[in-house]
Amino acid sequence: MSDPVPTPTHRGFQIMTKPMGPKCNLDCKYCYYLEKERFYPQEKKFRMPDNVLETYIRDYIAAQAATGSNEIWFSWQGGEPTMLGVEYFRRIVELEQQYCPPGVVIRNALQTNATLLDEEWATFFKQNDFLIGVSIDGPKKIHDRYRTYRNGSGSFDKVMEGVRLLQAHEVEVNALVVVQRESARKPRDVYRFIKKAGFKHIQFIPIIERTVADGNLAGPPQTDQDIEAQISRWSVMPKDFGDFLNAVFDEWIRHDVGEIFVQFFEVQLGLWLGRPAGLCVFAEECGQALAMEHNGDLYACDHYVYPEYKLGNIMDQKMETMVMSPDQIRFGEEKRTTLPRQCRECDYRFACNGGCPKHRMLATADGEPGLNYFCGSYMRFFKHADPWMRTMAELYRRGRPLTEIMEIARQKSNRQSRRAKGA
Numbered sequence: 001m002s003d004p005v006p007t008p009t010h011r012g013f014q015i016m017t018k019p020m021g022p023k024c025n026l027d028c029k030y031c032y033y034l035e036k037e038r039f040y041p042q043e044k045k046f047r048m049p050d051n052v053l054e055t056y057i058r059d060y061i062a063a064q065a066a067t068g069s070n071e072i073w074f075s076w077q078g079g080e081p082t083m084l085g086v087e088y089f090r091r092i093v094e095l096e097q098q099y100c101p102p103g104v105v106i107r108n109a110l111q112t113n114a115t116l117l118d119e120e121w122a123t124f125f126k127q128n129d130f131l132i133g134v135s136i137d138g139p140k141k142i143h144d145r146y147r148t149y150r151n152g153s154g155s156f157d158k159v160m161e162g163v164r165l166l167q168a169h170e171v172e173v174n175a176l177v178v179v180q181r182e183s184a185r186k187p188r189d190v191y192r193f194i195k196k197a198g199f200k201h202i203q204f205i206p207i208i209e210r211t212v213a214d215g216n217l218a219g220p221p222q223t224d225q226d227i228e229a230q231i232s233r234w235s236v237m238p239k240d241f242g243d244f245l246n247a248v249f250d251e252w253i254r255h256d257v258g259e260i261f262v263q264f265f266e267v268q269l270g271l272w273l274g275r276p277a278g279l280c281v282f283a284e285e286c287g288q289a290l291a292m293e294h295n296g297d298l299y300a301c302d303h304y305v306y307p308e309y310k311l312g313n314i315m316d317q318k319m320e321t322m323v324m325s326p327d328q329i330r331f332g333e334e335k336r337t338t339l340p341r342q343c344r345e346c347d348y349r350f351a352c353n354g355g356c357p358k359h360r361m362l363a364t365a366d367g368e369p370g371l372n373y374f375c376g377s378y379m380r381f382f383k384h385a386d387p388w389m390r391t392m393a394e395l396y397r398r399g400r401p402l403t404e405i406m407e408i409a410r411q412k413s414n415r416q417s418r419r420a421k422g423a
């Protein structure tokens with residue numbers, strides 16, 4: 001299970017690489033990547049061969065270095081990449097060092113379900129400065145609902161073992177928290193658990209999966225019942241993600257600013273400050289966050305690993321040629337050029353840009369296709385967070401510490417409760 005990646009800050013691109021293809025030791029019910037196996041019917045092993053790995057590492061470093069970047073990030077995902085074993089990743093680090101130009105630092109981010117980790121992995125990650133994203137959905141009851149092994153048993157206990165190992169070795173970890181229908185209604189349980197488990201960096205990834213063919217969901221008017229009939233049972237209902245974010249935000253703004261980093265809030269603050277989007281979902285265009293399969297096939301985006309979005313293979317074509325190809329440029333621009341009028345005229349376009357095209361499956365109030373499934377959620381959050389974002393942006397511009405917002409928020413809560421008591 002993977003998620004959108006931070007947009008590169010330099011003129012360049014990132015690739016989410018699947019050295020083990022979609023193979024995974026878990027069978028999470030909501031995973032959209034497991035089904036990619038059907039695109040490779042002949043494949044038995046799903047293991048990136050050494051010649052593909054070396055070509056990729058060499059060419060990716062050269063392409064990134066050409067943009068002037070002196071820090072190059074590799075992003076390893078799956079499936080479950082740790083199924084390849086530590087030796088495979090030792091080889092990766094060896095190749096990276098072999099091709100690393102002087103003055104450049106190479107970093108690795110790896111996304112894992114953490115169930116296969118042991119002392120050797122944790123030591124390796126620490127020694128090689130890996131950033132580890134651990135998929136964890138919340139407390140046991142929430143996590144085990146969908147993150148299961150093939151026999152249906154939950155993975156929570158193994159995940160927590162892995163997390164503790166990583167923490168004991170002081171490996172840098174992020175929590176990748178999938179928000180599904182039930183957990184969307186338990187924001188405090190999820191957030192407090194993740195904090196208590198020792199995570200300082202949190203990404204929330206809402207699940208929406210259509211069970212009907214492509215095209216819009218039920219045409220307007222779209223009642224919850226219309227929508228519910230056309231999405232998987234684990235998909236978040238359209239407005240629930242907004243309520244989830246608001247509840248977490250209220251807690252964060254009073255207690256955790258500067259201590260806990262919630263990617264959604266950090267990215268939004270950047271946008272409120274007028275900076276470029278730190279996450280592809282809220283950027284004006286797509287096209288800079290690509291995905292690569294185990295055999296070197298390069299795709300437009302991790303959310304579009306489909307034959308029609310395949311750009312080519314790195315063993316046949318230069319990576320930059322594919323990234324700059326007319327098809328990929330069109331793919332990127334379409335995010336902006338297909339925005340419905342409601343988005344173009346929206347007060348929060350600067351913070352949203354219509355969201356991820358993969359999620360644009362509703363029709364607008366006047367029937368135009370292409371409205372984001374999470375529009376209602378985003379709107380709820382933008383309206384709720386707006387005054388706080390403005391205040392934080394103002395603090396930042398005045399060179400004040402952002403942590404001052406917590407005192408401002410607490411004073412506001414006190415005033416409100418005094419008023420409520422007086423009333």
Ligand code: SF4
Nearest residue numbers: 004280281286301356
């Ligand atoms: S389609 Fe665009 S917004 Fe969505 S994940 Fe891909 S790059 Fe990001």
Ligand code: SF4
Nearest residue numbers: 343346352354372375
């Ligand atoms: S909040 Fe809704 S209307 Fe506004 S830009 Fe985002 S998706 Fe479009």
